[in-house]
Amino acid sequence: MENSEEHKIVSFKTYLIILVSLICFTLLSVFVTKIDLGNISIIVALSIAAIKSLLVFSVFMHLYYDKKMYSIMVAGVILLMTLVLIITFLDYGF
Amino acid sequence: MSNSNLPNYLEYKGKYKGIFAWIFSTDHKKIGLLYLYSIMSFFIVGAILGLLMKLELIAPGKTIMEAKSYNAVFTMHGITMIFLIVVPGIPAIFGNFFLPILIGAKDVFYPKLNLLSWWLYIIGAAIALSSQFMNGASPDTGWTFYAPYSFRTQSNVLPALIGAFVLGFSSILTGLNFIVTMHRMRAPGMGWFKMPLFPWTLYGTAWIQLLATPVIGITLLMVVAERVLNIGFFDPALGGDPVLYQHLFWIYSHPAVYIMILPAMGVISEVIPTFAKKEIFGYNAIVISTLLIAFVGYFVWGHHMFTAGMSETSLFAFSFLTFLVAIPSAIKIFNWLATLYKGSIVLKTPMYWAVSFLFVFMIGGLSGLVLGAMAINVHLHDTAFVVSHFHFIVFGGVGFAFFAGIHYWFPKIYGKMYDAWWADTGWIVFFFGFLLLYTPMFYLGIAGMPRRYYDYVPEFHFANILSSFGAFIMIAGLVIIIINLFRSAKNGEKAEVSPWGGQTLEWTISSPPILENFEEIPEIK
Amino acid sequence: MEQDTHDHYDHEGSKLGMWLFIFTELLFFGGLFIVYGVSRYKNGIAFSMSAEELDVTIGTVNTIILLISSATIAMSISSIQMKKAKLTIALLSVTLILGIIFLINKYFEWGAKIDHGLYPGSDVLQQFGNGETLFFGLYYFMTGLHALHIIIGMIFIAVMIVKVRNGKIHADRFVQLENAGLYWHLVDIIWIFLFPLFYLIA
Numbered sequence: 010m011e012n013s014e015e016h017k018i019v020s021f022k023t024y025l026i027i028l029v030s031l032i033c034f035t036l037l038s039v040f041v042t043k044i045d046l047g048n049i050s051i052i053v054a055l056s057i058a059a060i061k062s063l064l065v066f067s068v069f070m071h072l073y074y075d076k077k078m079y080s081i082m083v084a085g086v087i088l089l090m091t092l093v094l095i096i097t098f099l100d101y102g103f
Numbered sequence: 104m105s106n107s108n109l110p111n112y113l114e115y116k117g118k119y120k121g122i123f124a125w126i127f128s129t130d131h132k133k134i135g136l137l138y139l140y141s142i143m144s145f146f147i148v149g150a151i152l153g154l155l156m157k158l159e160l161i162a163p164g165k166t167i168m169e170a171k172s173y174n175a176v177f178t179m180h181g182i183t184m185i186f187l188i189v190v191p192g193i194p195a196i197f198g199n200f201f202l203p204i205l206i207g208a209k210d211v212f213y214p215k216l217n218l219l220s221w222w223l224y225i226i227g228a229a230i231a232l233s234s235q236f237m238n239g240a241s242p243d244t245g246w247t248f249y250a251p252y253s254f255r256t257q258s259n260v261l262p263a264l265i266g267a268f269v270l271g272f273s274s275i276l277t278g279l280n281f282i283v284t285m286h287r288m289r290a291p292g293m294g295w296f297k298m299p300l301f302p303w304t305l306y307g308t309a310w311i312q313l314l315a316t317p318v319i320g321i322t323l324l325m326v327v328a329e330r331v332l333n334i335g336f337f338d339p340a341l342g343g344d345p346v347l348y349q350h351l352f353w354i355y356s357h358p359a360v361y362i363m364i365l366p367a368m369g370v371i372s373e374v375i376p377t378f379a380k381k382e383i384f385g386y387n388a389i390v391i392s393t394l395l396i397a398f399v400g401y402f403v404w405g406h407h408m409f410t411a412g413m414s415e416t417s418l419f420a421f422s423f424l425t426f427l428v429a430i431p432s433a434i435k436i437f438n439w440l441a442t443l444y445k446g447s448i449v450l451k452t453p454m455y456w457a458v459s460f461l462f463v464f465m466i467g468g469l470s471g472l473v474l475g476a477m478a479i480n481v482h483l484h485d486t487a488f489v490v491s492h493f494h495f496i497v498f499g500g501v502g503f504a505f506f507a508g509i510h511y512w513f514p515k516i517y518g519k520m521y522d523a524w525w526a527d528t529g530w531i532v533f534f535f536g537f538l539l540l541y542t543p544m545f546y547l548g549i550a551g552m553p554r555r556y557y558d559y560v561p562e563f564h565f566a567n568i569l570s571s572f573g574a575f576i577m578i579a580g581l582v583i584i585i586i587n588l589f590r591s592a593k594n595g596e597k598a599e600v601s602p603w604g605g606q607t608l609e610w611t612i613s614s615p616p617i618l619e620n621f622e623e624i625p626e627i628k
Numbered sequence: 629m630e631q632d633t634h635d636h637y638d639h640e641g642s643k644l645g646m647w648l649f650i651f652t653e654l655l656f657f658g659g660l661f662i663v664y665g666v667s668r669y670k671n672g673i674a675f676s677m678s679a680e681e682l683d684v685t686i687g688t689v690n691t692i693i694l695l696i697s698s699a700t701i702a703m704s705i706s707s708i709q710m711k712k713a714k715l716t717i718a719l720l721s722v723t724l725i726l727g728i729i730f731l732i733n734k735y736f737e738w739g740a741k742i743d744h745g746l747y748p749g750s751d752v753l754q755q756f757g758n759g760e761t762l763f764f765g766l767y768y769f770m771t772g773l774h775a776l777h778i779i780i781g782m783i784f785i786a787v788m789i790v791k792v793r794n795g796k797i798h799a800d801r802f803v804q805l806e807n808a809g810l811y812w813h814l815v816d817i818i819w820i821f822l823f824p825l826f827y828l829i830a
């Protein structure tokens with residue numbers, strides 16, 4: 010099979026910007042959960058984790074630069090996991 | 104078209120000799136046959152275990168074994184039949200042999216990984232079966248390993264769990280290999296919607312293998328951790344939740360039913376058009392229903408737990424979703440029937456199997472709907488009715504499709520024709536035995552006979568006699584089939600390139616195929 | 629093995645294979661996250677109390693270490709594309725060392741817990757309630773499995789260093805390095821979720 014696809018070279022600068030923002034988000038989540046928000050704090054912490062993983066997926070793992078197919082597959086898998094989790098919780102939370 | 108002059112894959116001399124030319128071969132066709140021989144051997148073991156159970160049930164009270172041995176026998180029968188036979192089954196045998204050929208490729212994408220999958224299969228099987236020969240009792244949990252019994256019992260559950268875990272790896276790697284193969288190695292001109300239906304069903308199956316198997320993997324590991332490390336994930340005494348185990352187990356094991364049945368549907372979708380001399384009716388509908396089954400099949404697992412004490416919301420949701428997933432299966436049945444309608448049907452052995460597949464699969468599917476209805480489920484749960492239902496689906500579905508497939512592709516695999524008269528005889532004996540074996544169990548279940556007991560009240564005696572006799576007849580049919588195929592592979596008449604007039608790519612190449620299938624990669628118009 | 633024609637190079641295909649494997653891994657941990665979710669739902673207070681036993685500082689430091697290592701391995705892929713083999717090896721080595729530091733931290737963290745008698749089946753835990761036992765069971769099982777993935781990833785990276793040095797991996801053939809990167813990022817993402825679920829719910 011011929012391999013004619015071009016591979017984009019992502020600059021070090023991009024990676025460093027992402028790294029710094031990932032670290033900032035980490036510190037933010039530690040800080041937010043230090044203040045007592047009750048049940049909301051776990052939601053905030055998990056939302057921040059979701060944003061962080063989105064950054065890792067799209068930049069570090071090149072989903073942003075790659076063929077759309079990969080993003081669709083990742084989205085599908087995450088959707089599947091979420092649905093399974095929700096449906097399991099039908100037995101507990103509702 | 105005539106057979107090629109190049110050496111075929113069976114004659115090809117590689118680096119290794121004798122048995123090593125097989126167990127170290129990365130040729131997808133040889134690996135397919137390795138699976139065929141290993142799965143058939145395990146199938147004979149599983150069938151003998153099944154026969155022992157039927158022998159025990161031929162009369163009330165103890166007939167040939169104690170209750171404890173009966174528990175061990177049905178556990179081993181389940182583990183062997185599910186994890187060693189029907190789950191790898193059709194994809195590992197026919198998928199390996201024919202997927203690359205059907206899409207016009209020389210091999211799968213990762214030939215070495217493919218060989219590794221087979222080795223993992225053998226290692227997993229050895230570990231699982233070793234539980235029989237170690238000190239202590241054989242596992243007695245049933246193939247479901249339900250908590251908390253699976254970590255309370257003193258029997259050798261550990262090797263069975265670890266074996267199933269390794270087998271899961273084998274299954275995942277096969278699925279992974281097939282998906283990449285179909286994405287990257289279709290012949291020029293073969294768009295997604297020109298791909299034959301058997302590869303399409305393998306595609307749906309492969310995604311389930313990839314995304315459902317890890318869930319059972321981690322669940323089995325957690326049970327191992329319960330036994331070894333005393334962590335109480337599912338142990339109520341340590342704060343765990345045994346019903347959660349059932350959730351996780353069925354999150355895999357319901358989709359696993361589709362791992363088994365989708366490729367079976369694919370085989371039928373190849374056989375029926377060939378012998379009806381017609382193009383398949385509603386190709387797109389079959390493709391889409393395949394993918395829908397694969398997707399919706401993920402969300403119906405709770406129908407195995409209607410009596411486990413789930414919330415009202417779950418009961419409703421799972422019952423609803425279960426009825427929903429029946430629709431795409433029914434679509435396929437209509438497509439096959441419409442293909443037969445006004446076709447010039449040629450009744451040869453593969454077609455007998457395919458048509459009887461439709462029959463047993465419908466009975467299996469409709470009895471599944473009966474069980475999917477909550478109120479009736481409470482009455483039928485854990486009775487012989489359930490056993491009959493899933494044997495009609497799993498054994499009827501996968502088994503009949505497998506025999507349809509082996510009689511369809513046999514001339515291509517070995518380059519020999521089989522004796523049609525013995526093949527047809529084997530089919531009719533098997534079919535009759537099958538119905539006699541499982542139909543009485545529907546009645547027994549409705550009458551209230553529970554599953555997994557070695558004993559029953561005298562009222563159930565007559566139906567059990569019928570069922571046990573059915574088992575003997577079915578095994579007789581099986582023996583006829585196997586001996587016939589075995590002898591024909593050695594001494595059969597030489598097969599032509601296309602003995603049935605099939606339209607797919609495997610019928611354009613030499614029988615048996617040459618080493619890399621095609622002398623020249625075909626272009627699809 | 630029997631013939632050489634299998635030796636074709638398909639960058640996209642290999643990468644797809646790696647992604648599919650990552651999906652399997654996601655579902656593998658997905659099963660654990662379901663168990664965590666249900667257990668926490670049923671033992672909310674006990675989980676918060678137990679989480680206080682964990683050291684947020686070590687957790688934060690380890691998170692940052694993994695994030696940096698993810699960035700360095702990503703940068704190594706850019707540098708192999710720019711034909712800078714030495715820089716690639718340097719960046720990969722940094723990644724490897726960061727992985728080792730992560731494991732050393734983990735070792736001391738686990739060691740301290742075990743010294744306090746906090747391990748599955750211990751007498752101390754038995755005096756607490758079921759919720760605490762479950763929390764620590766999950767903590768050891770999930771972080772342990774994650775650590776195992778770190779080790780596998782490190783072996784993967786070590787092999788890549790050797791292959792870059794041998795010239796087997798270069799600017800035109802670097803999909804294996806890219807796959808190693810994908811795997812390492814996956815390990816990172818799992819940790820991104822483990823961190824708040826165990827350390828930040830006190």
Ligand SMILES: [Cu+2]
Nearest residue numbers: 357404406407
């Ligand atoms: Cu089911």
